[in-house]
Amino acid sequence: MNIHNVSRRKFIVTSATAAGGMMLGFNLPAQAAQMNANPWELPTDKEGQEVNAWLAIDPDGTVTIRVGQSEMGEGVFTSMPMIVAEELHVDWKMVKAAYASGNRYLRQKAEDYQVAAGILNEDHQVYRRMGTGGSGAVRRSRTFLQQAGASARERLKEAAAQAWGVARADVTAKDSVLSSGNRTGTFAEFATAASTVALDVEPVIKTPDQFNLLGASVARLDTPLKVNGSATYGIDIRLPGMVYAAVRANPVPYGGIDSYDADAIMGLPGVIQVVEIVPGEGQDLRSGLQPAVAVIANSYTRALSALDQMPIKWSATPNDGVNSRDLFADANAALGMPGAISVDEGDTAGAIAGATTVVEGDYQAPYQSHACMEPFNCTVHITDNRADVYGSFQNPPGALAVVAEQLGMDPINVFSHTTFLGGGFGRRSRNDEPRQAAEIARQVGRPVKMVWTREEDMMQNKMRPMAVARFKAGLGPDGMPVGWHARVAGHSITAHIRPERIENGLDNSLLAAVRNHPYNIPNQLVDMHVRNSHIPVHYWRSVNASQNVFMAEQFVDEMAQAGGHDPLDFRLKMVEDLEDWSLVLNTLKEKSGWTTDLPPGTGMGIGISEEFGTVVGQVATVTVSRRGQLTIDKIVAAVDCGHLVNPAIAEGQIESAIVYGLSACLAGEVTISGGQVVENNFDTFKVLRINEMPIIETHWALTGGDKWGGLGEPGLPPVAAAVANAIFYATGKRPREMPIVHTDLSWG
Amino acid sequence: MAMIDSTRRSFVTRIGGGAGAMALLTVVPHPASAETIDLPERESAILEAAFGSSVLTPGKISLDMPILAETGLSVPVTFKVDSPMTEADHVTRIMGFAPGNPEPVLADYQIGPRAGLAEVSTRIRLARTGFVYAAAKLSDGTLWGTKFSIIVTLGACVEDIFDLDWQRDAERRAMRAEARAAAAAE
16 A cells, blocks of 8 residues: 655645645734744754843844743743743844753753842752743743843843943833934844843843733734644654654553564564563652553554554553442542541531531542643654654653663753643653653664554553542531531542652642632631552643532532522632632622523533632533533633733633533543553543533633732633532532533433 | 663763853862861751761762752662771761751661772652752761752652642631631630
8 A cells, every 4th residue: 555654734734835825824924923833943043142041132133032831832932932022122023932952951050140130049940940830831930031031131231331331221122122312223233242241230020010011912923833734743753764663551551561472573564673661670650661562663654553463462460450430439438537637727527516507518530631632752862972852841851851861871961852742731741751762762773753542642641630529518507607527538649749748648739629728617627538549640730629629619509509698609708808719709790690590401600719829710601401411601711810921822721721621521531440541542532522612701800919820720620610510500410420421410 | 771871970070160150060079178068957957966067078978860850759879988998997877868858868878897888879769959968977087078969850840839829728727717816806
């Protein structure tokens, strides 16, 4: 069979050209802020004059601004340069963005100006942080990015002042032009001089009331590349002389290999080699390397076909009998026992015992897959004293570190090249794929591109943990709560990633939104049990809040109903001393047209939570047919993240969090049977389809001040609770289990 | 399995000597001098208790470990002391500290001349980016030390990602406890 080797990306480019202006009839402005399709490369062929590690100025005035975070759709290639540009007073049209170098992050400590400004200390790395996670891009980088722009601007002004014999205070910088009196010059003219200027005092960064660029919905730099198909993702990497690896591990995660018959496939077309991956001493599941076998061939199709035909016998493991039913039974049994105590305020048991009304509720949520649209892949090229690793990394220096360790090389000789990410959601911060690819490349001795099939991607995923929770509350004569007891049992990510943070069986991160809810209740007891299985777990967008808010916020509704209160007013009353929560709730009330008085089969529900410093509330409107067919009609969100860098991108973050959260809320789940993941492709692992997408409205309820909350994750947790609560008002049935598809919603 | 390149030390020496900006990567044992290794307060107290003094002279002992670790879960480290290990001149004790860890003592080895070699390799756990310290006591009673700067990337990624929310929770609870106490007092 003759197969044309046409990549998906090339296909898009080609078809766009063929269809001429019809298919892609947009014209870019002649000059717009830009970036390269290969974002790890310099956007121009010139190095440019670096003023500091964050920015370089070309002779033609182009300013390259480096980006420390990874672009996985959250818009960092636009929002992060905007923060630098705000202070630099550069003409935004002259800005180009490129990734900061992971290798340089490793080599270089903080620059003098960063230390002098008191923004970093001398032990920090020059780019401070290059991981992307914790909804931290803006909130944790803003000050040092502003400082990079401000300090560079003042150096440019000082260079001009010295050349013109005037005081720096008499020089202004605006749109890449320096001027004083009738003299003007460009940033490019003074870039070289500015790079050597020493300032006595570093400038103070702007406060939000002084912003000009920040707060504007500037167009995303990556949109043209993604629309015309030229954006390079990890899976698009091609290197000269590259071969392909198809890899498979025991379907029971971290199980071993009994035997495989390489001879059976070595004669197949294009097959080059069979590689076995054997974890070394001390390489347990935390290292990310597990026993696996890979077929190397001159095309991926041939490698995969040969792998499918190769007889492999997997070892029996102690986990071959593990299934979800037993895991949930075990976790639910734990709910009957006192656990490690996180909060114990007042006399909770006494308050509930003496309460007018007692409310109880149990909930559960399964393992959940990240289901990144781009399957896992990584390309590694090893030469004599250097290794290059290409891929979709959320933590590039970490990718560099694991490759260095696996190859026994100095990290300083390893270079990571981060592409665009076809979805990350936390999964791509685990760095198991660069380690595996490095081990394969080490054995093969030529550049290797390793690609996981969708099935491998989902069966060897590092899941969002499963959890169960039991709530019990006592209400006083006024229907308001006097005691809150919450108990959670679930799989602990911390036990895998940061075990030193677990003390006496207490992992507070399992208690997100269960412990750190804002409701003013006089007696509170929160305790928990860690219940781990062999299924590897990792961070998933919004982490434990993704399931806990579904549970806790439904229980808050249960309390409101038992106490005879409107659920929105009930919450307002419990947070009346908190400005931000009150503002978000009042905004929701106004914008959603809040009511619990809708005809049978329709309902409105609310969910609200605070994560990474941002409060997000959502009201869902749903319709449920008598036979139980659910339609989500509308989601109205109100958000307080303090300030906005780019409102259009921020709105996109809330919308994408709702899409991702709705998939998990409605149908997406991972079940375990025979120790293996059952849902190994999109036929069984359901994600939201476009026809199921509700209308979304996002309203900003910003309290400003010192608040700079994150936005990548906080939009997700409330949606499942809002939908579940709306379903209750529509049907009288409460979905206590994620995904909601397990609950029969028929009524009447 | 892949082990850490034994030439790392000479390499680090090279870059450390080569560029001013990279000086903080320099971890070679310093020649003995009047200078001492600055230890944080908690680690000083531990050393004081173990050795009767917390004054460490730079030199003799070296730390061989990667300058970068993806996670701090299992970081290879070798403590090595320049000593003939004879009856007359040997190492009696080696200790390692990571001030960034909740429990800072990483290693505590008591050895003697019959060990033959004053070198110990192990794997340690590190909570975050920062310095690792090593201290050695010799049979003549002298104390020697060194420190090593290591970057832990996962620390940079997930470090305190939840701390902001926990801090707000603590503030809210304190505020309300105060309000309740005030209401009770009325």
